[in-house]
Amino acid sequence: MAENQTLDRKTIEARVRQILGDYLQVNPDEIQPTQHVVNDLGADSLDLTELVTALEDNFDIEISDADFSQLTTVGGIESYLEQRLAGGAA
Numbered sequence: 001m002a003e004n005q006t007l008d009r010k011t012i013e014a015r016v017r018q019i020l021g022d023y024l025q026v027n028p029d030e031i032q033p034t035q036h037v038v039n040d041l042g043a044d045s046l047d048l049t050e051l052v053t054a055l056e057d058n059f060d061i062e063i064s065d066a067d068f069s070q071l072t073t074v075g076g077i078e079s080y081l082e083q084r085l086a087g088g089a090a
Contacts, residue, residue, distance in 0.1 A: 007059075007082075007085055009078070009082055012059075012078055012081050012082050012085070013033075013078050014028075015058060015059070016055070016074065016077055016078050016081065017029075017031045017074070019051065019054045019055060019058060020037070020041060020051070020074065022054075023043075023047055023050055023051055023054060024041050024042060024043055024047060026041055026042075031074055032074065033073065033074050033075030033078065034073060034074070034075060035073060035074050036072055036073055037051070037071075037072060037073065037074065037077070038072070041074075048068070052068050055077070055081070059081055059084075059085060061081075061084050061085070063080075067080065
């Protein structure tokens with residue numbers, strides 16, 4: 001995980017948007033921080049489960065169900081990951 005702790009915000013944003021784009025079949029370049037993962041990007045419960053797994057694998061962290069249930073927007077996910085990777089408890 002030490003490698004991930006050096007990721008800057010731009011890198012985190014790019015990786016999150018690529019993951020969202022891949023799983024939700026949307027263009028990563030069109031994903032905005034204010035977009036709601038379910039309401040705007042069309043994720044369903046299976047998509048959300050797969051997204052958590054992909055984010056955990058990609059960033060080498062564990063995301064609790066309680067934490068993820070609070071992460072409703074793209075920007076919220078990015079901020080959460082930035083804080084976690086910097087060593088903070090989100």
